Amino acid sequence: MKHINKAIFTLSALAVSVSAHSLELRLGHTGAPTHHYQTISEEFAKEVNDKTNGELTVVVYPSDQLGNQLESTEGVMIGTHDMVLSSDTVLSNWFPDMAVLNLPFLLNSGSDYLKVVNSEVGKHLESQVETQGAVVLGWWENGIRHVTNSKKPIEKPEDLKGLKIRVPEGEIYVDTFKALGAGPTVLSFGELYSALQLKTVDGQENPVAHIVTQNFNEVQDYASKTGHIHMGSPLLINKGLLERIPEEHRNTLVEVARSFGQKHVTLVEELEAKQWKELEEKGMKINEVDTAPFRMSVQSVYDKTESKVTPGLISKVEALLGN
Structure with a gap:
């Protein structure tokens, strides 16, 4: 079942399944069952279950089964969904400041990402999300994005x-690829494989984990390690739902979710070398890229973003990274 009718997601039906002694939360994500989103989410669910003696359980739904990422993120905000592994890109549609995490060539690793989101900048972004009814439980990982295409x-x-x-549903991606001379086309992730297969688009950009687990190598010949943008995956929960969870279990949920940020970054780093090798073995032509000319081409993206976010925010991030 790829998608479920959103009409069934009423607060009483979904927000929390309650018995006398247990709570069940539904966590959705966009990754395939073989993606690291599923791996880390299942590990998270197990630890929450173990630490609450089974009184708080998390059921994981991969492959946009609860709705695509944009729909699910909005659902968490309004209370029709419990939890979602969202993205800073999707959140930037509501919170322009979130776009600083996606500036091209600014964050160049998971470590850079954690350094920023675990600072005052992260607290600032979290406070913005709470104004729309959601809470960032933890800053989880997606990875560094690279370009694939069917031509060269x-x-x-x-x-x-x-x-x-x-490109995904985020203005900064459109601006970046326009600055680089490409024709960016916004499509949801669930539509991407078909669009590549039908040649509606020539290429796409994603971390290597998505390239592998979505089998993009079947419809793309070339992968170029541009490393142009980092995307993070904030784990969100509906604020009202979190407040209704008994305090002891609520604290456990938050503590476990926070600790999984570093675990997720480490997992992604360990997987990447193997995944590039796997793509090569499947016949994909992979090339290294000198990113310096690309970096020089995207200054206009910084200028435009600077005019839309809180004054000084980009400078704060650059200072944290020693730039």
Whole structure:
């Protein structure tokens, strides 16, 4: 079952399944069952279950079974969904400041990401999310994004000229690929494989885990390690729901979720080398990229973002990273 009718997600039906001694939470994510989203979510669910003696359980739904990421994120805010592994990109549609986490070539690793979100900048972003009815339980990982396409290796910005590249629902991605000369096309993740197969778009950009687990190698010949944008995956829960969980279990849920940020980053780092090798073995042509010319091409993205976010926010992030 790929999608479920949103009409069934009433607060009474979904927000929390309650018996005399137990609570059940539903956690949705966009990754395939073989993606690290599923791995880390299942580990999280097990630890929550163990530490609450089975009185608080988390049931994980992969592959957008509870709705796509944008729908599920909005659902958590309004109380029709329990929890979602969202993205800073999706959240930037409501909170422009979140876009600083996606500025091209600013965050270059999971460690950079954790350094920023575990600072005052992260607290600032969390407070914004709470104004819309959701709570960031933990800052989890997606990874560094790279370009794939069906036509040629991408070695310099000029190679992107004229290519239709699918990007997620975030303005900063559109701006970045326009600055690099490509034709960005916004599509939901669930539509992407078909769009590549039908050649509605020429290429896409994602961390290597998605390239592998979505079998994009079947419809894309080239993968270029552009490493252009980092995307994080904040774990969200509906604020009202969190407040209704008994305090002891609520504290456990928050503590476990927070601790899994570093665990998720480590997991992704351990998987990446194996996943690139797997793609190569499947016949994908992979090339390294000198990112310096790409970095020079995206200054306009910084200028535009600077005008839309809290004054000084980009400088704070740069200072945290020693830039």
